[in-house]
Amino acid sequence: MPFASNGDLKIYYEEVGKGDPVVWIQGLGASNTAWNVQKFHFSQRFRCIFIDNRDVGQSSRANADYTTKDMAEDVLCVLESANVDSAHIIGLSMGGAIAQELALNSPKKVKSLVLVSTFATPDARIRAVNAAWGELYGKVNRELFYKQVEPWLFSPSYLEKPSNIRAFRRYIQHEPNPQETDAYQRQVRAVLSHNTADRLEKISNPTLIIAGEQDILVSPLHSKLLAELIPNAELEIIPGAAHSVNLENQKEFNNRVRSFLESYLET
Numbered sequence: 001m002p003f004a005s006n007g008d009l010k011i012y013y014e015e016v017g018k019g020d021p022v023v024w025i026q027g028l029g030a031s032n033t034a035w036n037v038q039k040f041h042f043s044q045r046f047r048c049i050f051i052d053n054r055d056v057g058q059s060s061r062a063n064a065d066y067t068t069k070d071m072a073e074d075v076l077c078v079l080e081s082a083n084v085d086s087a088h089i090i091g092l093s094m095g096g097a098i099a100q101e102l103a104l105n106s107p108k109k110v111k112s113l114v115l116v117s118t119f120a121t122p123d124a125r126i127r128a129v130n131a132a133w134g135e136l137y138g139k140v141n142r143e144l145f146y147k148q149v150e151p152w153l154f155s156p157s158y159l160e161k162p163s164n165i166r167a168f169r170r171y172i173q174h175e176p177n178p179q180e181t182d183a184y185q186r187q188v189r190a191v192l193s194h195n196t197a198d199r200l201e202k203i204s205n206p207t208l209i210i211a212g213e214q215d216i217l218v219s220p221l222h223s224k225l226l227a228e229l230i231p232n233a234e235l236e237i238i239p240g241a242a243h244s245v246n247l248e249n250q251k252e253f254n255n256r257v258r259s260f261l262e263s264y265l266e267t
Contacts, residue, residue: 017043027093031057138181
């Protein structure tokens with residue numbers, strides 16, 4: 001089980017497949033296992049590196065608050081540990097915020113950038129929902145907490161299928177390293193303090209931005225703004241999908257990301 005060191009923190013990561021390196025960064029409260037749907041598909045063509053952000057999964061718990069820029073430095077440590085000079089970076093939600101900081105502060109480490117269901121800075125809704133989740137987490141059991149999260153992550157049509165909900169709840173119930181309350185709250189504060197809006201014009205890396213048309217947690221308007229601020233960024237709005245677009249519309253998401261990555265493969 002490989003770990004990268006960033007000071008006293010140990011950042012866990014998994015490698016699957018061979019080829020051009022692709023780093024996958026998840027969102028608030030999610031370990032690298034939230035990319036399980038993508039692991040098999042992309043490892044057939046790429047060297048995939050899936051990270052547990054600090055304060056989640058098998059990575060170390062922090063002892064103080066931090067920012068998305070600090071979490072981007074964790075990613076740099078993973079790249080160094082894995083002997084990767086540069087990689088394609090894919091980030092979802094908070095992971096997309098981390099990916100922005102990585103591209104801004106270490107552009108040579110980023111071959112291309114895929115930003116999924118993410119934002120330049122949280123608006124009033126994102127702030128309100130995340131602040132409320134931070135207060136609620138730990139006051140109710142984990143299963144009940146995620147039951148109230150479900151409508152924010154998935155579209156009505158996805159929620160209408162009992163098999164989808166059973167699968168999600170089974171995943172939550174069997175998480176081997178459930179996140180502690182203080183760890184979750186530190187990640188919430190990192191989300192709330194994120195702001196790259198006045199710097200995104202400096203990103204020169206090839207960028208694909210993906211949003212779910214029905215995302216009510218991070219409105220597609222945020223993705224449109226990212227596309228306006230990042231020079232030459234491509235924007236893909238996936239119809240019928242909500243925040244967890246990589247789960248709801250797996251085929252369309254995988255195909256679009258794969259096509260983008262393959263267009264920048266080294267020859």
